[in-house]
Amino acid sequence: MELSRLRTEVLEANLELVRRGLVVYTWGNASGIDRETGLVAIKPSGVSYEKMTADDIVVCDLDGKIVEGCLKPSSDLDTHLELYREFPTIGGVVHTHSKFATAWAQAGRSIPAFGTTHADYFYGPVPVTEELTPEEIGGDYVLNTGKAIVRRFRDLDPAAVPAVLVAGHAPFCWGKSPAEAAYHAVVLETVASMAFYTTLLSPDAPGVSQALLDRHYLRKHGAHATYGQK
Amino acid sequence: MELSRLRTEVLEANLELVRRGLVVYTWGNASGIDRETGLVAIKPSGVSYEKMTADDIVVCDLDGKIVEGCLKPSSDLDTHLELYREFPTIGGVVHTHSKFATAWAQAGRSIPAFGTTHADYFYGPVPVTEELTPEEIGGDYVLNTGKAIVRRFRDLDPAAVPAVLVAGHAPFCWGKSPAEAAYHAVVLETVASMAFYTTLLSPDAPGVSQALLDRHYLRKHGAHATYGQK
Amino acid sequence: MELSRLRTEVLEANLELVRRGLVVYTWGNASGIDRETGLVAIKPSGVSYEKMTADDIVVCDLDGKIVEGCLKPSSDLDTHLELYREFPTIGGVVHTHSKFATAWAQAGRSIPAFGTTHADYFYGPVPVTEELTPEEIGGDYVLNTGKAIVRRFRDLDPAAVPAVLVAGHAPFCWGKSPAEAAYHAVVLETVASMAFYTTLLSPDAPGVSQALLDRHYLRKHGAHATYGQK
Amino acid sequence: MELSRLRTEVLEANLELVRRGLVVYTWGNASGIDRETGLVAIKPSGVSYEKMTADDIVVCDLDGKIVEGCLKPSSDLDTHLELYREFPTIGGVVHTHSKFATAWAQAGRSIPAFGTTHADYFYGPVPVTEELTPEEIGGDYVLNTGKAIVRRFRDLDPAAVPAVLVAGHAPFCWGKSPAEAAYHAVVLETVASMAFYTTLLSPDAPGVSQALLDRHYLRKHGAHATYGQK
Numbered sequence: 001m002e003l004s005r006l007r008t009e010v011l012e013a014n015l016e017l018v019r020r021g022l023v024v025y026t027w028g029n030a031s032g033i034d035r036e037t038g039l040v041a042i043k044p045s046g047v048s049y050e051k052m053t054a055d056d057i058v059v060c061d062l063d064g065k066i067v068e069g070c071l072k073p074s075s076d077l078d079t080h081l082e083l084y085r086e087f088p089t090i091g092g093v094v095h096t097h098s099k100f101a102t103a104w105a106q107a108g109r110s111i112p113a114f115g116t117t118h119a120d121y122f123y124g125p126v127p128v129t130e131e132l133t134p135e136e137i138g139g140d141y142v143l144n145t146g147k148a149i150v151r152r153f154r155d156l157d158p159a160a161v162p163a164v165l166v167a168g169h170a171p172f173c174w175g176k177s178p179a180e181a182a183y184h185a186v187v188l189e190t191v192a193s194m195a196f197y198t199t200l201l202s203p204d205a206p207g208v209s210q211a212l213l214d215r216h217y218l219r220k221h222g223a224h225a226t227y228g229q230k
Numbered sequence: 231m232e233l234s235r236l237r238t239e240v241l242e243a244n245l246e247l248v249r250r251g252l253v254v255y256t257w258g259n260a261s262g263i264d265r266e267t268g269l270v271a272i273k274p275s276g277v278s279y280e281k282m283t284a285d286d287i288v289v290c291d292l293d294g295k296i297v298e299g300c301l302k303p304s305s306d307l308d309t310h311l312e313l314y315r316e317f318p319t320i321g322g323v324v325h326t327h328s329k330f331a332t333a334w335a336q337a338g339r340s341i342p343a344f345g346t347t348h349a350d351y352f353y354g355p356v357p358v359t360e361e362l363t364p365e366e367i368g369g370d371y372v373l374n375t376g377k378a379i380v381r382r383f384r385d386l387d388p389a390a391v392p393a394v395l396v397a398g399h400a401p402f403c404w405g406k407s408p409a410e411a412a413y414h415a416v417v418l419e420t421v422a423s424m425a426f427y428t429t430l431l432s433p434d435a436p437g438v439s440q441a442l443l444d445r446h447y448l449r450k451h452g453a454h455a456t457y458g459q460k
Numbered sequence: 461m462e463l464s465r466l467r468t469e470v471l472e473a474n475l476e477l478v479r480r481g482l483v484v485y486t487w488g489n490a491s492g493i494d495r496e497t498g499l500v501a502i503k504p505s506g507v508s509y510e511k512m513t514a515d516d517i518v519v520c521d522l523d524g525k526i527v528e529g530c531l532k533p534s535s536d537l538d539t540h541l542e543l544y545r546e547f548p549t550i551g552g553v554v555h556t557h558s559k560f561a562t563a564w565a566q567a568g569r570s571i572p573a574f575g576t577t578h579a580d581y582f583y584g585p586v587p588v589t590e591e592l593t594p595e596e597i598g599g600d601y602v603l604n605t606g607k608a609i610v611r612r613f614r615d616l617d618p619a620a621v622p623a624v625l626v627a628g629h630a631p632f633c634w635g636k637s638p639a640e641a642a643y644h645a646v647v648l649e650t651v652a653s654m655a656f657y658t659t660l661l662s663p664d665a666p667g668v669s670q671a672l673l674d675r676h677y678l679r680k681h682g683a684h685a686t687y688g689q690k
Numbered sequence: 691m692e693l694s695r696l697r698t699e700v701l702e703a704n705l706e707l708v709r710r711g712l713v714v715y716t717w718g719n720a721s722g723i724d725r726e727t728g729l730v731a732i733k734p735s736g737v738s739y740e741k742m743t744a745d746d747i748v749v750c751d752l753d754g755k756i757v758e759g760c761l762k763p764s765s766d767l768d769t770h771l772e773l774y775r776e777f778p779t780i781g782g783v784v785h786t787h788s789k790f791a792t793a794w795a796q797a798g799r800s801i802p803a804f805g806t807t808h809a810d811y812f813y814g815p816v817p818v819t820e821e822l823t824p825e826e827i828g829g830d831y832v833l834n835t836g837k838a839i840v841r842r843f844r845d846l847d848p849a850a851v852p853a854v855l856v857a858g859h860a861p862f863c864w865g866k867s868p869a870e871a872a873y874h875a876v877v878l879e880t881v882a883s884m885a886f887y888t889t890l891l892s893p894d895a896p897g898v899s900q901a902l903l904d905r906h907y908l909r910k911h912g913a914h915a916t917y918g919q920k
């Protein structure tokens with residue numbers, strides 16, 4: 001893939017977050033990776049979305065060495081890189097502080113699979129990480145955030161559950177491309193709001209059955225998907 | 231009715247769902263039926279609303295055999311067809327994942343008739359179906375969703391309560407036309423949000439009296455309606 | 461006042477309700493009175509706001525006899541008329557089903573004066589009426605709604621508390637003009653939402669002190685008002 | 691700084707509050723100070739935002755004596771002045787009745803530091819003042835509101851926690867400039883909504899650890915800040 005195309009895709013994913021109301025000011029970032037070259041393109045740090053162009057997108061390698069761009073990359077870069085290194089099937093990462101997903105993260109609670117809206121995209125609860133220790137926070141904090149996510153997914157497939165809540169912080173989402181990662185961020189916020197209302201209506205709501213979870217997830221994913229114009 | 235007109239009405243009902251904020255991405259579908267010919271027009275599966283035209287609307291008979299259109303119909307088609315077969319007075323069906331109505335469905339709770347806003351359109355609570363069994367989910371799931379709705383309405387008049395919550399899933403609404411079905415979807419979401427707030431303010435709110443329910447429903451419906459320019 | 465000006469003011473108040481997001485479809489109505497002639501102008505019943513013009517506004521006398529206009533008046537007309545007859549200082553009435561105010565009405569709870577936002581406009585709680593009896597509902601229901609409001613204000617000054625919640629129904633607001641009635645409807649919905657959040661955060665919140673209530677209400681009202689460019 | 695520039699900055703901060711949805715009608719005000727001359731520019735009282743121009747902004751000295759402008763200043767002027775006198779590092783003040791922040795103020799509860807969104811801007815909870823006494827309310831109420839804020843910050847650094855909730859009233863925010871004060875008002879409302887949802891999901895949520903609070907706050911502030919293009 002040409003770098004200019006990757007940068008454009010990453011710019012577009014960042015702007016999609018704004019259009020969908022997921023970010024306030026500069027509180028979000030999207031990145032994408034070209035798996036052939038291992039190059040990652042990411043939003044610059046603290047630049048307003050109104051003025052951002054594809055040329056502002058920073059390109060670096062998987063170790064964080066800047067390859068192209070004269071701006072500083074997002075301060076969350078090291079979390080993105082850890083996810084790209086450890087989740088080899090993903091092509092895009094998005095971080096936001098969208099309100100309802102962040103509330104679940106702040107409450108330290110996973111988002112249960114309460115219905116088919118959730119099951120269509122997340123094969124099980126959206127998990128919350130453990131809190132980082134003072135040592136992890138005091139050390140390489142941004143990288144350690146990525147490591148906490150990876151640790152949480154030790155027994156989970158990141159392709160089947162393309163989102164996580166970082167305890168006391170906010171969500172990270174991913175997908176096969178920057179666009180899909182942004183799409184999942186929108187889905188997550190929607191699902192998080194519905195789950196909030198559901199929990200208040202029925203604190204002991206059991207969530208969907210395994211049968212329904214299977215049915216909905218597999219309807220949109222995998223070899224036997226029946227949804228869309230395929 | 232000409233098929234082109236039915237397709238246009240169905241397109242318009244689908245777009246109304248977007249304008250009213252009831253659907254995210256492609257999570258909704260509206261259909262309509264021409265009772266003379268028994269032909270049903272429905273949204274295609276997974277096509278974005280921005281690009282949809284009347285020509286994209288798929289037409290099939292009541293058994294689901296495609297009569298016109300080169301796209302796949304909505305994956306929820308079999309639920310729509312079951313409703314048209316079993317509720318002979320309806321002319322349009324709408325399915326959304328609107329947030330508050332979906333939360334009630336996920337909580338497995340009917341929406342009580344808490345006030346006149348509700349009573350103006352729904353003559354009693356908006357019921358929730360039973361959960362589908364693993365066998366129903368593993369079998370002809372979409373059809374079985376329709377059957378669960380019909381079963382729930384065994385002792386209810388679908389013309390008097392033009393909406394249902396599918397447990398763990400989301401609402402289906404209907405009406406005399408695609409436009410009225412979409413209208414009822416908007417009403418349902420509004421009523422669902424008000425009922426959510428009401429329940430939190432007063433967990434034991436009794437709901438409207440039978441006298442008030444009668445008064446409001448019959449004010450807008452039936453031979454003695456007094457509302458509007460009739 | 462010329463009738464054409466009153467009709468224009470009433471049209472404008474109705475449109476303001478739409479612009480402020482207080483009404484869905486046709487669920488709201490505003491009226492105004494010319495106290496010199498005793499003529500009342502009110503929104504027609506069930507006409508969409510998009511198409512409404514000043515000529516559609518219906519004019520009648522205080523007994524409800526149509527004086528001008530070829531459309532049917534709002535089905536809530538008799539409630540408006542009762543308020544004009546019994547509250548001689550008011551010049552405009554607005555009825556909406558705005559979400560949070562309606563939720564309080566459905567919960568059968570008055571809105572407490574939790575803060576200065578409330579106290580700036582309502583000198584004490586916004587009261588809720590008693591539920592109408594089956595006889596009142598089965599009889600002249602719309603008029604009896606007005607009578608229930610008037611009864612609730614037996615010991616209250618409608619100029620000091622320009623809004624009420626009709627139990628199981630929705631709010632009515634009023635003011636010196638149609639524009640002020642609409643303004644109060646917006647304030648009420650805002651205050652109702654804040655009071656909802658406040659109650660959930662602190663179920664036993666005491667509300668403002670009498671001293672603060674006095675200070676804020678009298679800051680904007682009465683002979684010693686200090687707010688604005690007077 | 692030229693006065694015309696200060697007035698323009700203050701106008702712009704006021705308009706930003708409207709664009710961000712923080713104010714209804716005229717319920718908000720922003721001001722700025724030129725520390726060299728000690729002159730304060732503030733929104734006029736009760737003037738609609740649609741018509742406001744830089745010429746309408748009122749300029750006064752730190753004792754409230756009008757220096758320029760023919761309109762009355764905001765009725766909250768004396769609170770602003772007290773903050774400028776007592777918090778010498780601030781350059782702008784904003785007051786709104788934004789919904790969620792006001793709900794916390796009405797509930798008499800500080801907003802806990804539940805997550806990094808909060809910690810990025812507020813180094814600890816956003817405190818709530820004590821209620822004013824009847825004597826303070828009956829006396830120089832607006833000034834006394836400022837004094838209650840200053841008293842609440844006796845052991846707090848206003849640069850580290852640039853916002854406060856006035857009990858039973860609403861928030862005040864500040865910053866190095868009018869623009870930053872408005873920015874903090876937007877952040878506060880966002881954080882207040884997230885904290886509301888968090889509290890409902892987890893009434894005993896512990897909030898961020900001291901380590902995380904330090905990390906996030908110091909990441910954006912102070913000599914070792916790493917955020918943005920510095």
